[in-house]
Amino acid sequence: MSANESMSRVGPVLRTRGLEKEYGSGEGLVRALDAVELDVASAETLAVMGPSGCGKSTLLHLLGGLERPSAGEVWLAGRRIDQLSEKALARLRRHAIGFVFQAFHLMDELTAVENAELPALLAGRSPRAARRRAAELLEQVGLADRAEHLPSALSGGERQRVAIVRALSNEPLVVLADEPTGNLDSAATLDVLRLLDSLRAAGQTLLIVTHDARIAATADRLVSMRDGTFVEETKLTHGTSGRLGELAGLEA
């Protein structure tokens, strides 16, 4: 049993209590998150929806330890992480969290496979093991023949698939995806949705921030946000397998 698996059995993979985030001060104070309470179970896919500026991305950054909350708690696999040092948070991200960004954020000068292996190298894996894992994952997402291409030679969908492969490189407990299809056309969106769905089916815990209802419909649970708070929660019982394209409105 891996360390990640043992951590995941403690309780919810992700938990927040009274989470708040404020920017600025005085009259310029902006409350981006206000008393957010969240539990994400292992192997669950949670979609967070809301209009631009409602605090979705801030929530994601707090969960991933990229920002620190103004108040409240963040727990990952039973361990409180909001008080960890920058160094400890970085180590945590390395092993337990995978990020997927709307803008892909691939290194322009690295090929697809070099981008994909980067987290494994940062985690201290051997170059051979890191490359093998990246190549396997690229093959799984149908990009084996694009492994040696630079991001500039890849389509938007391919770039996002490389970014997802990179997020999975260290077998994280949870993948945090910020508008993963926001920069993609319809066909590329479908490719990425299929990939996310396969991850869900494989038991990967996913938290997807989006403002697209069609993407949210593919999740197990949907949370709606407005002005920094959760305003609604919906259980989606039908799942998405086999109906992905239909749900996303991309296929008949």
Next chain:
Amino acid sequence: MGRLLLVYRLAARDLRRRPAEATLLLLTIMAATTTLTLGLVLHGVVNKPYENTREATAGPDVVAGVAVPPERSEPVDVAGLRALADAPGVTAHSGPYPVVWTKLRANGRTVDGQAIGRDTAQATIDQPLLTQGSWVRDDGAVIEAAFADALGVGAGDAITVTGRSFDVVGVAVTAATSPYPEVSCLTFCLADAGVVWLTRRDARSVAPNATTVGYVLNLKLSDPPAARRFANSHNPKPANCAPGDACAEQSVPPILLAWQDIRETSADLVENQRRALLTGSWLLALLAVASIAVLVGGRMAAQTRRVGLLKAVGGTPSLVAAVLLAQYVFVALLAAAAGLGLGWLAAPLLTDRSAGLVGRAGAPALTLSTIGFVTAVAVAVAVAATVIPAVRAARTSTVLALADAARAPRRTAWLIAVSARLPVPLLLGLRVAARRPRRTILGMLSIAITVSGIVAALGAHADLNTPVTGSSTLDPSRADRLNEVLLVITITLVALAAVNAVFVTWATALDTRHGSALARALGATPQQVSAGLSTAQVLPALAGALVGIPGGIALLAAVDPDPTTTIAPLWQLLAVVLATVFAITALTAIPACISARRPAAEILQAERA
């Protein structure tokens, strides 16, 4: 006209928007122009005091000396010397005067000296001009002014010459030999051997034996400017004469020295300073090019959108390039003016202490050629550093520039592959360095130039402090002034290199902020990221320091007229490399840490916006 006005307005406003950067640019170029001005104006600066002294002392046109080499035991034959007094072209003479190599003791120190026996009456040629006291008398010595200055004695003090005590009755200057501690060639050429005038009787009395007495004759010519030709025509031709050969038994011929040669020797110290300053100014100019290129490169990256706007409203690529060039040329012109002024004002500080000559060098004149040359160098430095980024900016696609798209980084596949096998800070550092090879090379060159300068200065310093064989250096004054010049140049080089290192790191930090933020999002710690940024500067710095060692030795060999180049001790060279690496690590750590502390989420969000 309208276009010129537009270029002026845009350039001026951009400079005003970033006063700190403009000031740094100004200081960087000014360091080079000041040093260059100093080097140029020192040329010939000592001529005037020497000529004043020559006039005031009825200085000889030619000085002829004769002495028996130490390996021969017969007394010196002065017949050849006397014959010179009747040579064609000679109008008057004084001497021959006896010259004795002695040991002088004053203020508890023993040093080499040359005692010249003179008449108590005034001579018509080479009558040393008294600056203190009176002329020689029995048991009373007169000391050459620069020598007295170095000894710390004056009229009324006492000295010991070869064990015999004398009162110092006067201090005087002469044009017949170079002031202490320059090489004096009265008979044999000796460095660091000061001149003392005694009466003829006293001079002979301090000679251990007759073979240690040489003679010197001062000549006036009908054609003083032709003194060198006269000296050359009467100087012995070099011959291979082994001991036991017939030629070895012949009497030793006199050696002649023209007044122009004495003037050059008198200026030797300033000439060395001038050489050091000119070499330093070129190093500083090169360093300035590297600094400005990095700064301009960084600014261009920040100005991409502005360039796009200019082009979108109808600015041609040449207008864009002109705006970017104009501001740096303007700063260069300011720096040239400031450097010319400072160099001109500072020049007397290097020449004031010429105690052995009459009058001070004063502030040398700024000639039109000096002004033109210094201005041209300043503008060339600015243009050389700016032209590539300016042309690149002018050629940038308007659409990409408006989108503020960052210039694509360079991919160095082998380095990426190699770095995968290294610890995380090295992995990140190598990849950062490989993204912008031009900037990495500029950083390396900057350190190589600085280390070359330091190594050359250390070599020169070691050379200055090496005792001349058979001489006991009385006072480090000769070394002191040149050491001061070398120290100032070295400090300026180090300061510019330090500024450059911070520029490079900051530009790199800005350029790699996205990559660094991403690395942190993927699990790299802030320490690893900042260590990576530092590594990206330290590795080229190490390479630059290693290149700078032979570079400095070669530089010294190129500028030093001495055929044997003194190399600084090995421990000093190793210390320079280590100190460079430590200094760059410390200097780059600050901007690297600041950059690594910026929240990764903020940067990644900004990139998305």
